[in-house]
Amino acid sequence: MSITTASPSTPSPAAELPSGRSDLVIVGAGVVGLAHAFEAARRGLTVTVIERDWQPVGASVRNFGHCCITAQRGDLLELAYRSRAGWLEAAKSSGLWAKEAGALVVARSEAELAVLEELREERGADTVRLRTREEVAGELGRGADAGDIVGGAFLPDDLRVNPREAAPDLAAWLSIQPNVTVVWGTNVNGVEEGTVHTGRGPVHGDRILVCVGHDLDRLYPTAAEEHGIERCRLTMARVAAPDAFRTDAAILTATSMLRYDAFTAMPSGPRLREEVIGHSPELLDVVANVMFTRLPDGTVLVGDSHAYGRTAIPFEDEPTAQLLLDSAAKVLGTGGLQVKERWQGVYASSGSGPLLVRDMAPGVRAISVTSGIGMTLSFGLAAATFDESLAATA
Ligand SMILES: Cc1cc2nc3c(=O)[nH]c(=O)nc-3n(C[C@H](O)[C@H](O)[C@H](O)COP(=O)(O)OP(=O)(O)OC[C@H]3O[C@@H](n4cnc5c(N)ncnc54)[C@H](O)[C@@H]3O)c2cc1C
Structure with missing residues (x-):
């Protein structure tokens, strides 16, 4: 045909x-x-x-x-x-x-980096490409200011x-x-x-x-x-991007790693969880996955939190939305992000x-x-x- x-x-x-x-x-x-x-x-x-x-x-x-x-x-x-x-x-x-823009996992502690190194051991250096803190900062458009970033990994197959x-x-x-x-x-x-x-x-x-x-x-x-099956509700926003943030790679952080089996199954996975519980319990309280992606028009999608129930109640929690935006801004090395749109996502969860x-x-x-x-x-x-x-x- x-x-x-x-x-x-x-x-x-x-x-x-x-x-x-x-x-x-x-x-x-x-x-x-x-x-x-x-x-x-x-x-x-x-x-x-x-x-x-x-x-x-x-x-x-x-x-x-x-x-x-x-x-x-x-x-x-x-x-x-x-x-x-x-x-x-x-x-x-x-x-x-x-x-075929891949994903960049930003590591801000030794445990995060250890998980990425262990995954590279398992999958190979072509599939998990370790990055220095300078390279990660550059990719994020932060220039010489790497802040608390210690390194990261680029996942080209994403x-x-x-x-x-x-x-x-x-x-x-x-x-x-x-x-x-x-x-x-x-x-x-x-x-x-x-x-x-x-x-x-x-x-x-x-x-x-x-x-x-x-x-x-x-x-x-x-x-x-x-x-x-339940409904999982997620808090999302679209923001103006800092000028120097140009990558089309998805940007993932420690809370993203906690959500995916490839990372949590690594020997340092439990240590990573303990660490996040220690320094960011508020992110775990809202079941956050702090990540962001750039749209072709240059604006950036930022999220997300997860709340579960049979009914998706319509009310959005502003402190949760703000926590996610502040967390993303920190990764980008910027003071704040200008929100253009907010919405609630809903998907099936079990x-x-x-x-x-x-x-x-x-x-x-x-x-x-x-x-x-x-x-x-x-x-x-x-x-x-x-x-x-x-x-x-x-
Ligand atoms: C905020 C958020 C972030 C996410 N991030 C990612 C991500 O980065 N990567 C990833 O892989 N996944 C992600 N997901 C999950 C992903 O979006 C969903 O798993 C996927 O879109 C589900 O697709 P679907 O077609 O099953 O559902 P939907 O897109 O919800 O489509 C179902 C369709 O069925 C229609 N429908 C329902 N009932 C009827 C009916 N009775 N008659 C006719 N039509 C009907 C609806 O109107 C709807 O259009 C995310 C989800 C959300 C909400």
């Missing part, structure tokens, strides 16, 4: 249901649903994507746009590398911004996308493919074998994928409860495991990333889904 090449930047609103039956119906136009649509379209399947809103507004547009590859471990590491290849393929086809545009660009590109229909503004009320029930009528498909992120509990409350992939009825599968790494894994998950279905039909 032929793939139409174009690089539109906004989805064209259309709420017309397809008249016929599709090979695949996907519920949800976040990055997980769209990555599956992309992989299906590439394989020549007819695809219908149904999204309740008029553009992507879920977790997929509220995040850092950091495909956090190297910090994964085991099966997730393999899936993340697969996903990386998928993102680059999607970028080539659709024109969406994806940059990938950056623009979260504001990746899902909309992908959806817009998909919607002009001859074998794909994207239906906006259409809520799905229920799913059964072969049929998706929407507020506008039924949509039929041979296979159905339900990719609704944290809203899985709306359609499948029992499955969500069995997997222990103590039972990082993924929910479950068959709900014959030909109906639910897929939710329940660990806050859906940007990292989306295309890998999609590739795995289609590998499996090819194996099943072989």
